[in-house]
Amino acid sequence: MQRKAVALISGGLDSLLAVRVMQDQGIYVEGINFFTGFCVEGHTHAIRKKDQKKPKRNNALWCAEQLGIKLHIIDIVEEYKDIVFNPKYGYGANLNPCLDCKIFMVKKAKEWMETHDFDFIITGEVVGQRPKSQRKDTMPVVQKDSGIEDRLLRPLCAKNLPQTLPERESWVNREKLYDFSGRSRKPQMALAKQFGFEDYAQPAGGCCFLTDAQYSVKLQDLWKARGDKQYEMDDIMLLKVGRHIRPAPEYKLIISREEGEGKFLQGYRKQYPSLKTTSHPGPLCLIDGDFAEEQIEQAARIVARYSQGKNADAVELEYRDTEGNTRQVKVAPLPPHELKKEWVV
Amino acid sequence: MSRHQLDCRRLLCPMPVIRVQNKVAELQPGDELEVVCTDPGVMQDIPAWCRINGHLLLDQQVRDDEYILHLRVQGDPH
Numbered sequence: 452m453q454r455k456a457v458a459l460i461s462g463g464l465d466s467l468l469a470v471r472v473m474q475d476q477g478i479y480v481e482g483i484n485f486f487t488g489f490c491v492e493g494h495t496h497a498i499r500k501k502d503q504k505k506p507k508r509n510n511a512l513w514c515a516e517q518l519g520i521k522l523h524i525i526d527i528v529e530e531y532k533d534i535v536f537n538p539k540y541g542y543g544a545n546l547n548p549c550l551d552c553k554i555f556m557v558k559k560a561k562e563w564m565e566t567h568d569f570d571f572i573i574t575g576e577v578v579g580q581r582p583k584s585q586r587k588d589t590m591p592v593v594q595k596d597s598g599i600e601d602r603l604l605r606p607l608c609a610k611n612l613p614q615t616l617p618e619r620e621s622w623v624n625r626e627k628l629y630d631f632s633g634r635s636r637k638p639q640m641a642l643a644k645q646f647g648f649e650d651y652a653q654p655a656g657g658c659c660f661l662t663d664a665q666y667s668v669k670l671q672d673l674w675k676a677r678g679d680k681q682y683e684m685d686d687i688m689l690l691k692v693g694r695h696i697r698p699a700p701e702y703k704l705i706i707s708r709e710e711g712e713g714k715f716l717q718g719y720r721k722q723y724p725s726l727k728t729t730s731h732p733g734p735l736c737l738i739d740g741d742f743a744e745e746q747i748e749q750a751a752r753i754v755a756r757y758s759q760g761k762n763a764d765a766v767e768l769e770y771r772d773t774e775g776n777t778r779q780v781k782v783a784p785l786p787p788h789e790l791k792k793e794w795v796v
Numbered sequence: 797m798s799r800h801q802l803d804c805r806r807l808l809c810p811m812p813v814i815r816v817q818n819k820v821a822e823l824q825p826g827d828e829l830e831v832v833c834t835d836p837g838v839m840q841d842i843p844a845w846c847r848i849n850g851h852l853l854l855d856q857q858v859r860d861d862e863y864i865l866h867l868r869v870q871g872d873p874h
């Protein structure tokens with residue numbers, strides 16, 4: 452009887468290899484890829500123009516195609532918020548709740564496994580690969596808290612870990628699994644070569660934006676400004692785009708840095724009031740938060756500072772509210788020394 | 797056979813793929829789906845998704861900054 456495993460596919464090399472190792476042992480594999488909203492895949496490529504020259508692909512789909520497996524992409528944006536707000540095991544170096552995230556994903560995969568009558572779960576985890584979530588002492592925590600217990604197999608480092616059910620039942624041969632450990636990527640690269648994989652993704656840091664220091668600062672700023680930990684999909688998208696400047700606690704400016712971002716921000720003009728320079732080429736700016744009428748001028752002066760009229764005596768801008776009503780604002784661009792450092796998020 | 801439409805404008809990848817996947821799960825083999833998107837990434841991602849899951853991509857085109865893909869559901873959609 453052919454056994455079936457569901458694999459957590461991040462789009463990186465490790466999960467690609469883990470699946471391939473299982474396929475070599477005659478296991479039928481399908482993949483699951485969770486979309487948390489913070490995934491590095493996709494978005495920024497679509498937003499920034501300079502990135503569009505690079506061939507763009509979704510690495511999880513690419514991996515699935517290389518492996519010839521089905522891939523199920525699952526939207527967990529809403530449920531995931533709880534993990535980001537209150538991680539039981541805390542955050543990593545930034546706002547990344549890696550251990551809780553892993554537990555959650557394995558738990559969701561377990562539900563999927565049970566509904567679809569699969570036998571076990573595999574991941575591309577390697578002992579010691581990541582300081583927070585992939586340690587020898589955290590691996591059993593994932594198994595216990597997710598409830599998957601010994602139906603979770605990590606083919607790349609299984610030999611460093613206690614036997615799992617698939618090994619005990621001889622569904623897979625433990626001898627043919629691996630004993631990778633630590634941060635070195637060399638064993639994975641050698642194995643990739645052996646399997647003939649080329650052009651795979653090698654993300655630095657983690658698999659999501661929450662491991663990014665600058666991104667985390669922006670998210671914390673958002674929570675502080677709103678008085679509670681909350682976010683919507685639009686918020687987390689916009690944190691990836693433009694420069695963020697908060698001249699006052701109540702409102703923030705999101706200013707495009709190049710054409711691609713400007714175009715992207717345009718799509719939000721029905722949700723956020725905006726400013727756009729008209730007398731000179733310049734950025735588009737969304738205003739997020741509650742601001743007073745008099746603050747529009749200050750905002751306009753800041754935006755003008757990033758336009759080609761930054762050295763002009765006056766710059767004209769169009770202010771547009773969310774209903775589409777517009778009016779002209781004429782301001783003197785803010786001199787660089789007046790732009791306070793602490794405003795820049 | 798029935799024809800369906802899906803509006804994925806303003807959604808960024810992989811959201812359009814997720815929407816297509818969930819929609820196709822409700823459809824029958826032979827049904828056709830037209831998806832309209834604004835993220836250029838779909839021009840790679842949706843065809844890749846179709847190949848992986850064995851559905852037939854009939855056509856993909858760009859019209860006024862919109863990306864329109866047309867596919868036919870094949871076999872067992874799950």
Ligand code: SF4
Nearest residue numbers: 548549552657658659
């Ligand atoms: S990097 Fe992000 S997606 Fe990856 S385990 Fe950590 S929190 Fe989860």
